[in-house]
Amino acid sequence: MPRQPLIFLHLLGVIVWVGGMFFAYCCLRPAAAEVLQPPQRLPLWAATFSRFLPYTAVAVAVMLTTGFTMLLQTGFQNAPPGWHAMLVLGLVMAAIFAYVYGVLFPALRRDCTAAAWPAAGQVLNRIRRLVALNLVLGICTVAAAMTAR
Template sequence: MIYATLKLLHVLAIVVWIGGMVFSHFFLRPAAMQLEAPVRVRLMHDTLQRFFAAVLVAIGVVLVSGLWMIGRVAKESVQAGLGFAMPLNWTIMAALGIIMMLIFGHIRFALFKRLSTAVAASDWPAGGAALASIRMAVGINLALGVVIIAVTFWMA
């Protein structure tokens, strides 16, 4: 029961993270491009601020649940007298997930800081440049997230 609950929390946290990136990248940003720069940059800043707070929580849930599930399976294998070798798809998932978390850290604590500084100074060109950098990094993270999902299903 605990394993199933952890797996559910893990998947829901991934849905929040990946789904939010899809929404922002393919729906919100293109719609916001029709707005004047001051309105667009403020809207994206405020939206991303809320989304990034949710992603920080999601990352915590993903880390704790993922490590707990791996540890639980490893412990059960060892207790049964078997060795534990982490499956390849879990290894790929964990490695790419850590890379995604590091990229998110750069987005949240470096690129978003630039955006916040630009918004506070009403420097719309700098805000647009910061948004472009965020968009590129989010695109990379989204691609990695899709690869993780594909590997998880294809190698299951």
């Protein structure tokens, strides 16, 4: 596949994932905490994640596929150091995402369905911390991309 469509798809995945994390963490989270009590706030998060996480899963798959394709086209040994940093950071971010989507999100949904608000709150707090970590890693990944020559 030509390089420009790969870059476009790769960047589109970044926009969906990192932009979505920024919106959720910096905008939705404080607004929901300000106006909603846990019995309303926690189901809002479960409903939000049920929509956002599948899009993110596609974005992650697209970014990994396009990233590896471009890396293989160039060759690992010929790739700039920034690409190697992107690869490592992206794999760490993908592993964190898989844990959130595959383990924590089902627990959040289960606890919300059972109206187990303290347990749901604990799970959401774990998700919040991992989203914050992934957001920082995402910003570092963008910085690594900018240094690649």
